[in-house]
Amino acid sequence: MRFLIAYFFLFLSGNILSQNIGVINDKDGYTNIRKESTVNSNIIGVILEGQTFQYSPSENKNWYKLNFNHLEGFIHSSRVSDIKSLGKSYKFSDNQIDKNLPKYEQPTIDSNRNKKFTRQIDGKPITYFLNHTSIDIYSKMYYQGIYQISDSEITFNLLDSVTTDNIDTRKFYLFNFSNILQESDGALSEAIGSYCLNYLKKYPLEVNLLKTKLYQDNSYEKFISFSAFEIYFSENPYEELDNLFNDIMYNYSEYEQELLFIKKDIFTILKTELKNN
Known part of the structure:
Protein backbone atom coordinates (compact mmCIF):
# COMPACT_ATOMS: atom_id res chain seq x y z
CA MET A 1 0.00 0.00 0.00
CA ASP A 94 2.54 43.13 -10.71
CA ASN A 95 -0.37 42.48 -13.06
CA GLN A 96 -0.61 38.70 -12.64
CA ILE A 97 -4.28 37.81 -12.55
CA ASP A 98 -3.74 34.86 -10.21
CA LYS A 99 -1.99 37.03 -7.62
CA ASN A 100 -4.33 37.52 -4.63
CA LEU A 101 -7.24 36.62 -6.89
CA PRO A 102 -10.66 36.86 -5.20
CA LYS A 103 -12.51 33.55 -5.14
CA TYR A 104 -15.57 33.04 -7.29
CA GLU A 105 -17.33 30.15 -8.97
CA GLN A 106 -15.95 29.97 -12.50
CA PRO A 107 -18.71 29.31 -15.07
CA THR A 108 -18.04 27.29 -18.20
CA ILE A 109 -16.50 29.67 -20.72
CA ASP A 110 -18.20 29.83 -24.10
CA SER A 111 -15.57 30.77 -26.68
CA ASN A 112 -18.30 31.37 -29.28
CA ARG A 113 -19.78 34.32 -27.44
CA ASN A 114 -19.96 37.60 -29.29
CA LYS A 115 -17.19 39.70 -27.77
CA LYS A 116 -14.88 42.37 -29.11
CA PHE A 117 -11.28 43.21 -28.20
CA THR A 118 -9.29 46.33 -29.04
CA ARG A 119 -5.71 47.57 -29.14
CA GLN A 120 -6.54 50.95 -27.65
CA ILE A 121 -9.32 53.03 -26.11
CA ASP A 122 -9.44 56.81 -26.31
CA GLY A 123 -5.89 56.91 -27.66
CA LYS A 124 -4.45 54.82 -24.81
CA PRO A 125 -3.15 51.25 -25.30
CA ILE A 126 -5.33 48.57 -23.75
CA THR A 127 -2.51 47.65 -21.37
CA TYR A 128 -2.86 51.12 -19.82
CA PHE A 129 -6.29 50.09 -18.55
CA LEU A 130 -5.44 46.48 -17.76
CA ASN A 131 -2.65 47.68 -15.48
CA HIS A 132 -4.62 50.63 -14.07
CA THR A 133 -4.79 50.45 -10.27
CA SER A 134 -8.21 52.13 -10.15
CA ILE A 135 -9.87 49.49 -12.33
CA ASP A 136 -11.18 46.50 -10.41
CA ILE A 137 -9.79 43.05 -11.06
CA TYR A 138 -13.05 41.52 -12.31
CA SER A 139 -13.41 44.16 -15.01
CA LYS A 140 -9.89 43.29 -16.17
CA MET A 141 -10.66 39.57 -16.00
CA TYR A 142 -13.85 40.06 -18.00
CA TYR A 143 -11.98 41.90 -20.72
CA GLN A 144 -9.27 39.24 -20.77
CA GLY A 145 -11.86 36.51 -21.27
CA ILE A 146 -11.29 34.73 -17.95
CA TYR A 147 -14.45 35.86 -16.21
CA GLN A 148 -17.84 35.19 -17.75
CA ILE A 149 -20.84 37.30 -16.86
CA SER A 150 -23.80 35.78 -15.04
CA ASP A 151 -26.75 36.81 -12.92
CA SER A 152 -24.49 37.64 -9.97
CA GLU A 153 -23.37 40.50 -7.76
CA ILE A 154 -19.98 40.56 -9.48
CA THR A 155 -21.58 41.13 -12.88
CA PHE A 156 -23.92 43.78 -11.48
CA ASN A 157 -20.87 45.58 -10.07
CA LEU A 158 -19.27 45.45 -13.53
CA LEU A 159 -22.37 47.08 -14.98
CA ASP A 160 -22.50 49.71 -12.26
CA SER A 161 -18.87 50.70 -12.93
CA VAL A 162 -19.89 52.46 -16.15
CA THR A 163 -21.29 55.37 -14.10
CA THR A 164 -17.97 56.06 -12.37
CA ASP A 165 -16.93 59.69 -11.96
CA ASN A 166 -13.40 58.78 -13.02
CA ILE A 167 -13.22 59.97 -16.62
CA ASP A 168 -9.85 58.24 -17.05
CA THR A 169 -11.34 54.77 -16.53
CA ARG A 170 -14.93 55.24 -17.69
CA LYS A 171 -14.16 54.61 -21.37
CA PHE A 172 -12.78 51.18 -20.46
CA TYR A 173 -15.86 50.39 -18.40
CA LEU A 174 -18.06 51.52 -21.29
CA PHE A 175 -16.18 49.19 -23.63
CA ASN A 176 -16.84 46.30 -21.26
CA PHE A 177 -20.44 47.45 -20.87
CA SER A 178 -20.96 47.33 -24.64
CA ASN A 179 -19.72 43.74 -24.70
CA ILE A 180 -22.04 42.78 -21.86
CA LEU A 181 -24.94 44.25 -23.85
CA GLN A 182 -24.15 41.70 -26.56
CA GLU A 183 -23.88 38.75 -24.19
CA SER A 184 -26.82 39.42 -21.87
CA ASP A 185 -29.66 36.94 -21.81
CA GLY A 186 -32.08 35.42 -19.33
CA ALA A 187 -32.28 37.08 -15.92
CA LEU A 188 -29.35 39.37 -16.67
CA SER A 189 -31.12 40.86 -19.71
CA GLU A 190 -34.05 41.75 -17.46
CA ALA A 191 -31.78 43.69 -15.10
CA ILE A 192 -29.46 45.46 -17.53
CA GLY A 193 -32.02 48.11 -18.57
CA SER A 194 -31.78 49.89 -15.23
CA TYR A 195 -28.00 50.25 -15.67
CA CYS A 196 -28.54 51.66 -19.17
CA LEU A 197 -30.93 54.28 -17.79
CA ASN A 198 -28.55 55.18 -14.97
CA TYR A 199 -25.79 55.78 -17.50
CA LEU A 200 -28.14 57.75 -19.75
CA LYS A 201 -29.17 59.99 -16.85
CA LYS A 202 -25.61 60.67 -15.74
CA TYR A 203 -23.74 60.83 -19.06
CA PRO A 204 -26.35 61.34 -21.81
CA LEU A 205 -23.89 62.86 -24.26
CA GLU A 206 -21.65 59.79 -24.11
CA VAL A 207 -24.37 57.39 -25.26
CA ASN A 208 -23.65 58.26 -28.89
CA LEU A 209 -20.11 56.93 -28.42
CA LEU A 210 -21.67 53.50 -28.79
CA LYS A 211 -22.26 54.33 -32.46
CA THR A 212 -18.53 54.68 -33.16
CA LYS A 213 -16.43 51.92 -34.70
CA LEU A 214 -14.65 51.18 -31.40
CA TYR A 215 -17.76 49.33 -30.26
CA GLN A 216 -19.69 46.52 -31.89
CA ASP A 217 -21.99 47.54 -34.72
CA ASN A 218 -25.24 47.25 -32.80
CA SER A 219 -24.09 48.43 -29.36
CA TYR A 220 -26.14 51.62 -29.58
CA GLU A 221 -29.24 49.73 -30.71
CA LYS A 222 -28.84 47.25 -27.85
CA PHE A 223 -28.50 50.11 -25.37
CA ILE A 224 -31.65 51.79 -26.69
CA SER A 225 -33.60 48.51 -26.63
CA PHE A 226 -32.67 47.68 -23.04
CA SER A 227 -33.51 51.25 -21.99
CA ALA A 228 -36.92 51.05 -23.67
CA PHE A 229 -37.53 47.64 -22.11
CA GLU A 230 -36.92 49.08 -18.64
CA ILE A 231 -39.29 52.02 -19.24
CA TYR A 232 -41.91 49.68 -20.69
CA PHE A 233 -42.52 48.14 -17.27
CA SER A 234 -43.15 51.46 -15.52
CA GLU A 235 -46.70 52.42 -14.57
CA ASN A 236 -46.99 55.03 -17.32
CA PRO A 237 -44.22 54.44 -19.91
CA TYR A 238 -44.76 57.54 -22.05
CA GLU A 239 -44.88 59.81 -19.03
CA GLU A 240 -41.80 58.09 -17.61
CA LEU A 241 -39.92 58.73 -20.86
CA ASP A 242 -40.95 62.40 -20.94
CA ASN A 243 -39.93 62.94 -17.33
CA LEU A 244 -36.59 61.24 -17.91
CA PHE A 245 -35.64 63.51 -20.80
CA ASN A 246 -37.07 66.63 -19.18
CA ASP A 247 -34.66 66.06 -16.31
CA ILE A 248 -31.76 65.36 -18.67
CA MET A 249 -32.41 68.39 -20.86
CA TYR A 250 -32.63 70.64 -17.84
CA ASN A 251 -28.90 70.05 -17.35
CA TYR A 252 -27.97 69.77 -21.04
CA SER A 253 -30.27 72.29 -22.71
CA GLU A 254 -27.65 73.29 -25.29
CA TYR A 255 -27.65 69.70 -26.60
CA GLU A 256 -31.42 69.41 -26.91
CA GLN A 257 -31.43 68.35 -30.56
CA GLU A 258 -28.89 65.59 -30.00
CA LEU A 259 -30.78 64.29 -26.98
CA LEU A 260 -34.11 64.37 -28.80
CA PHE A 261 -32.73 61.88 -31.31
CA ILE A 262 -31.95 59.47 -28.46
CA LYS A 263 -35.41 60.01 -27.00
CA LYS A 264 -36.99 59.37 -30.40
CA ASP A 265 -35.08 56.09 -30.77
CA ILE A 266 -36.29 54.89 -27.36
CA PHE A 267 -39.83 56.08 -28.11
CA THR A 268 -39.93 54.13 -31.39
CA ILE A 269 -39.13 50.84 -29.67
CA LEU A 270 -41.38 51.63 -26.73
CA LYS A 271 -44.31 52.41 -29.02
CA THR A 272 -43.85 49.14 -30.90
CA GLU A 273 -43.73 47.10 -27.69
CA LEU A 274 -46.83 48.78 -26.26
CA LYS A 275 -48.71 48.28 -29.52
CA ASN A 276 -47.80 44.59 -29.74
CA ASN A 277 -48.60 43.88 -26.11
Whole structure:
Protein backbone atom coordinates (compact mmCIF):
# COMPACT_ATOMS: atom_id res chain seq x y z
CA MET A 1 0.00 0.00 0.00
CA ARG A 2 2.80 2.41 0.94
CA PHE A 3 4.48 1.54 -2.35
CA LEU A 4 1.34 2.43 -4.31
CA ILE A 5 0.98 5.77 -2.51
CA ALA A 6 4.62 6.60 -3.12
CA TYR A 7 4.26 5.66 -6.78
CA PHE A 8 1.17 7.85 -7.10
CA PHE A 9 2.96 10.91 -5.71
CA LEU A 10 5.99 10.29 -7.90
CA PHE A 11 3.70 10.03 -10.92
CA LEU A 12 1.83 13.19 -9.95
CA SER A 13 4.96 15.21 -9.28
CA GLY A 14 6.46 14.00 -12.54
CA ASN A 15 3.44 15.25 -14.47
CA ILE A 16 3.55 18.61 -12.74
CA LEU A 17 7.26 19.05 -13.37
CA SER A 18 6.85 18.09 -17.03
CA GLN A 19 4.23 20.76 -17.69
CA ASN A 20 5.34 23.69 -19.83
CA ILE A 21 4.83 26.99 -18.03
CA GLY A 22 5.24 30.12 -20.09
CA VAL A 23 4.97 33.88 -20.18
CA ILE A 24 4.41 36.09 -23.19
CA ASN A 25 7.14 37.81 -25.16
CA ASP A 26 5.41 40.68 -26.94
CA LYS A 27 6.46 44.33 -27.30
CA ASP A 28 2.81 45.40 -26.93
CA GLY A 29 2.70 44.04 -23.38
CA TYR A 30 -0.07 41.56 -24.20
CA THR A 31 -0.86 38.75 -26.63
CA ASN A 32 -4.16 37.55 -28.06
CA ILE A 33 -5.59 34.11 -27.33
CA ARG A 34 -7.26 32.63 -30.39
CA LYS A 35 -10.04 30.07 -30.56
CA GLU A 36 -8.17 28.09 -33.23
CA SER A 37 -4.52 27.91 -34.33
CA THR A 38 -4.75 30.57 -37.04
CA VAL A 39 -4.44 34.36 -37.14
CA ASN A 40 -7.90 34.56 -38.71
CA SER A 41 -9.54 32.79 -35.77
CA ASN A 42 -11.65 34.69 -33.24
CA ILE A 43 -9.86 36.31 -30.31
CA ILE A 44 -11.29 34.85 -27.10
CA GLY A 45 -8.98 36.50 -24.57
CA VAL A 46 -5.66 38.20 -23.90
CA ILE A 47 -2.65 37.51 -21.69
CA LEU A 48 -0.62 40.30 -20.12
CA GLU A 49 3.11 40.53 -19.62
CA GLY A 50 4.08 38.69 -16.44
CA GLN A 51 1.07 36.36 -16.33
CA THR A 52 1.86 32.65 -16.40
CA PHE A 53 0.03 29.91 -18.29
CA GLN A 54 0.34 26.23 -19.13
CA TYR A 55 1.02 25.39 -22.76
CA SER A 56 1.65 22.38 -24.96
CA PRO A 57 2.37 21.68 -28.66
CA SER A 58 -0.56 21.64 -31.08
CA GLU A 59 -1.02 20.06 -34.49
CA ASN A 60 0.14 23.35 -35.98
CA LYS A 61 3.82 23.67 -35.04
CA ASN A 62 3.61 27.48 -35.12
CA TRP A 63 1.00 27.55 -32.38
CA TYR A 64 0.77 26.37 -28.79
CA LYS A 65 -2.36 25.16 -27.07
CA LEU A 66 -2.75 26.82 -23.69
CA ASN A 67 -4.76 26.85 -20.50
CA PHE A 68 -4.99 30.21 -18.77
CA ASN A 69 -7.26 30.55 -15.73
CA HIS A 70 -9.92 28.19 -17.16
CA LEU A 71 -9.58 29.75 -20.62
CA GLU A 72 -8.37 27.34 -23.29
CA GLY A 73 -7.18 28.45 -26.70
CA PHE A 74 -4.14 28.96 -28.90
CA ILE A 75 -1.23 31.38 -28.88
CA HIS A 76 1.45 31.87 -31.53
CA SER A 77 4.71 30.19 -30.57
CA SER A 78 6.73 33.34 -31.35
CA ARG A 79 4.96 35.07 -28.46
CA VAL A 80 5.87 32.46 -25.82
CA SER A 81 8.90 32.25 -23.53
CA ASP A 82 9.26 29.20 -21.32
CA ILE A 83 9.84 29.92 -17.63
CA LYS A 84 12.74 27.47 -17.47
CA SER A 85 14.60 29.30 -20.24
CA LEU A 86 14.36 32.61 -18.39
CA GLY A 87 16.18 31.43 -15.29
CA LYS A 88 15.87 32.70 -11.74
CA SER A 89 16.53 36.30 -12.74
CA TYR A 90 13.09 36.67 -14.32
CA LYS A 91 10.80 39.00 -12.39
CA PHE A 92 7.05 38.84 -12.76
CA SER A 93 5.00 41.97 -13.34
CA ASP A 94 2.54 43.13 -10.71
CA ASN A 95 -0.37 42.48 -13.06
CA GLN A 96 -0.61 38.70 -12.64
CA ILE A 97 -4.28 37.81 -12.55
CA ASP A 98 -3.74 34.86 -10.21
CA LYS A 99 -1.99 37.03 -7.62
CA ASN A 100 -4.33 37.52 -4.63
CA LEU A 101 -7.24 36.62 -6.89
CA PRO A 102 -10.66 36.86 -5.20
CA LYS A 103 -12.51 33.55 -5.14
CA TYR A 104 -15.57 33.04 -7.29
CA GLU A 105 -17.33 30.15 -8.97
CA GLN A 106 -15.95 29.97 -12.50
CA PRO A 107 -18.71 29.31 -15.07
CA THR A 108 -18.04 27.29 -18.20
CA ILE A 109 -16.50 29.67 -20.72
CA ASP A 110 -18.20 29.83 -24.10
CA SER A 111 -15.57 30.77 -26.68
CA ASN A 112 -18.30 31.37 -29.28
CA ARG A 113 -19.78 34.32 -27.44
CA ASN A 114 -19.96 37.60 -29.29
CA LYS A 115 -17.19 39.70 -27.77
CA LYS A 116 -14.88 42.37 -29.11
CA PHE A 117 -11.28 43.21 -28.20
CA THR A 118 -9.29 46.33 -29.04
CA ARG A 119 -5.71 47.57 -29.14
CA GLN A 120 -6.54 50.95 -27.65
CA ILE A 121 -9.32 53.03 -26.11
CA ASP A 122 -9.44 56.81 -26.31
CA GLY A 123 -5.89 56.91 -27.66
CA LYS A 124 -4.45 54.82 -24.81
CA PRO A 125 -3.15 51.25 -25.30
CA ILE A 126 -5.33 48.57 -23.75
CA THR A 127 -2.51 47.65 -21.37
CA TYR A 128 -2.86 51.12 -19.82
CA PHE A 129 -6.29 50.09 -18.55
CA LEU A 130 -5.44 46.48 -17.76
CA ASN A 131 -2.65 47.68 -15.48
CA HIS A 132 -4.62 50.63 -14.07
CA THR A 133 -4.79 50.45 -10.27
CA SER A 134 -8.21 52.13 -10.15
CA ILE A 135 -9.87 49.49 -12.33
CA ASP A 136 -11.18 46.50 -10.41
CA ILE A 137 -9.79 43.05 -11.06
CA TYR A 138 -13.05 41.52 -12.31
CA SER A 139 -13.41 44.16 -15.01
CA LYS A 140 -9.89 43.29 -16.17
CA MET A 141 -10.66 39.57 -16.00
CA TYR A 142 -13.85 40.06 -18.00
CA TYR A 143 -11.98 41.90 -20.72
CA GLN A 144 -9.27 39.24 -20.77
CA GLY A 145 -11.86 36.51 -21.27
CA ILE A 146 -11.29 34.73 -17.95
CA TYR A 147 -14.45 35.86 -16.21
CA GLN A 148 -17.84 35.19 -17.75
CA ILE A 149 -20.84 37.30 -16.86
CA SER A 150 -23.80 35.78 -15.04
CA ASP A 151 -26.75 36.81 -12.92
CA SER A 152 -24.49 37.64 -9.97
CA GLU A 153 -23.37 40.50 -7.76
CA ILE A 154 -19.98 40.56 -9.48
CA THR A 155 -21.58 41.13 -12.88
CA PHE A 156 -23.92 43.78 -11.48
CA ASN A 157 -20.87 45.58 -10.07
CA LEU A 158 -19.27 45.45 -13.53
CA LEU A 159 -22.37 47.08 -14.98
CA ASP A 160 -22.50 49.71 -12.26
CA SER A 161 -18.87 50.70 -12.93
CA VAL A 162 -19.89 52.46 -16.15
CA THR A 163 -21.29 55.37 -14.10
CA THR A 164 -17.97 56.06 -12.37
CA ASP A 165 -16.93 59.69 -11.96
CA ASN A 166 -13.40 58.78 -13.02
CA ILE A 167 -13.22 59.97 -16.62
CA ASP A 168 -9.85 58.24 -17.05
CA THR A 169 -11.34 54.77 -16.53
CA ARG A 170 -14.93 55.24 -17.69
CA LYS A 171 -14.16 54.61 -21.37
CA PHE A 172 -12.78 51.18 -20.46
CA TYR A 173 -15.86 50.39 -18.40
CA LEU A 174 -18.06 51.52 -21.29
CA PHE A 175 -16.18 49.19 -23.63
CA ASN A 176 -16.84 46.30 -21.26
CA PHE A 177 -20.44 47.45 -20.87
CA SER A 178 -20.96 47.33 -24.64
CA ASN A 179 -19.72 43.74 -24.70
CA ILE A 180 -22.04 42.78 -21.86
CA LEU A 181 -24.94 44.25 -23.85
CA GLN A 182 -24.15 41.70 -26.56
CA GLU A 183 -23.88 38.75 -24.19
CA SER A 184 -26.82 39.42 -21.87
CA ASP A 185 -29.66 36.94 -21.81
CA GLY A 186 -32.08 35.42 -19.33
CA ALA A 187 -32.28 37.08 -15.92
CA LEU A 188 -29.35 39.37 -16.67
CA SER A 189 -31.12 40.86 -19.71
CA GLU A 190 -34.05 41.75 -17.46
CA ALA A 191 -31.78 43.69 -15.10
CA ILE A 192 -29.46 45.46 -17.53
CA GLY A 193 -32.02 48.11 -18.57
CA SER A 194 -31.78 49.89 -15.23
CA TYR A 195 -28.00 50.25 -15.67
CA CYS A 196 -28.54 51.66 -19.17
CA LEU A 197 -30.93 54.28 -17.79
CA ASN A 198 -28.55 55.18 -14.97
CA TYR A 199 -25.79 55.78 -17.50
CA LEU A 200 -28.14 57.75 -19.75
CA LYS A 201 -29.17 59.99 -16.85
CA LYS A 202 -25.61 60.67 -15.74
CA TYR A 203 -23.74 60.83 -19.06
CA PRO A 204 -26.35 61.34 -21.81
CA LEU A 205 -23.89 62.86 -24.26
CA GLU A 206 -21.65 59.79 -24.11
CA VAL A 207 -24.37 57.39 -25.26
CA ASN A 208 -23.65 58.26 -28.89
CA LEU A 209 -20.11 56.93 -28.42
CA LEU A 210 -21.67 53.50 -28.79
CA LYS A 211 -22.26 54.33 -32.46
CA THR A 212 -18.53 54.68 -33.16
CA LYS A 213 -16.43 51.92 -34.70
CA LEU A 214 -14.65 51.18 -31.40
CA TYR A 215 -17.76 49.33 -30.26
CA GLN A 216 -19.69 46.52 -31.89
CA ASP A 217 -21.99 47.54 -34.72
CA ASN A 218 -25.24 47.25 -32.80
CA SER A 219 -24.09 48.43 -29.36
CA TYR A 220 -26.14 51.62 -29.58
CA GLU A 221 -29.24 49.73 -30.71
CA LYS A 222 -28.84 47.25 -27.85
CA PHE A 223 -28.50 50.11 -25.37
CA ILE A 224 -31.65 51.79 -26.69
CA SER A 225 -33.60 48.51 -26.63
CA PHE A 226 -32.67 47.68 -23.04
CA SER A 227 -33.51 51.25 -21.99
CA ALA A 228 -36.92 51.05 -23.67
CA PHE A 229 -37.53 47.64 -22.11
CA GLU A 230 -36.92 49.08 -18.64
CA ILE A 231 -39.29 52.02 -19.24
CA TYR A 232 -41.91 49.68 -20.69
CA PHE A 233 -42.52 48.14 -17.27
CA SER A 234 -43.15 51.46 -15.52
CA GLU A 235 -46.70 52.42 -14.57
CA ASN A 236 -46.99 55.03 -17.32
CA PRO A 237 -44.22 54.44 -19.91
CA TYR A 238 -44.76 57.54 -22.05
CA GLU A 239 -44.88 59.81 -19.03
CA GLU A 240 -41.80 58.09 -17.61
CA LEU A 241 -39.92 58.73 -20.86
CA ASP A 242 -40.95 62.40 -20.94
CA ASN A 243 -39.93 62.94 -17.33
CA LEU A 244 -36.59 61.24 -17.91
CA PHE A 245 -35.64 63.51 -20.80
CA ASN A 246 -37.07 66.63 -19.18
CA ASP A 247 -34.66 66.06 -16.31
CA ILE A 248 -31.76 65.36 -18.67
CA MET A 249 -32.41 68.39 -20.86
CA TYR A 250 -32.63 70.64 -17.84
CA ASN A 251 -28.90 70.05 -17.35
CA TYR A 252 -27.97 69.77 -21.04
CA SER A 253 -30.27 72.29 -22.71
CA GLU A 254 -27.65 73.29 -25.29
CA TYR A 255 -27.65 69.70 -26.60
CA GLU A 256 -31.42 69.41 -26.91
CA GLN A 257 -31.43 68.35 -30.56
CA GLU A 258 -28.89 65.59 -30.00
CA LEU A 259 -30.78 64.29 -26.98
CA LEU A 260 -34.11 64.37 -28.80
CA PHE A 261 -32.73 61.88 -31.31
CA ILE A 262 -31.95 59.47 -28.46
CA LYS A 263 -35.41 60.01 -27.00
CA LYS A 264 -36.99 59.37 -30.40
CA ASP A 265 -35.08 56.09 -30.77
CA ILE A 266 -36.29 54.89 -27.36
CA PHE A 267 -39.83 56.08 -28.11
CA THR A 268 -39.93 54.13 -31.39
CA ILE A 269 -39.13 50.84 -29.67
CA LEU A 270 -41.38 51.63 -26.73
CA LYS A 271 -44.31 52.41 -29.02
CA THR A 272 -43.85 49.14 -30.90
CA GLU A 273 -43.73 47.10 -27.69
CA LEU A 274 -46.83 48.78 -26.26
CA LYS A 275 -48.71 48.28 -29.52
CA ASN A 276 -47.80 44.59 -29.74
CA ASN A 277 -48.60 43.88 -26.11
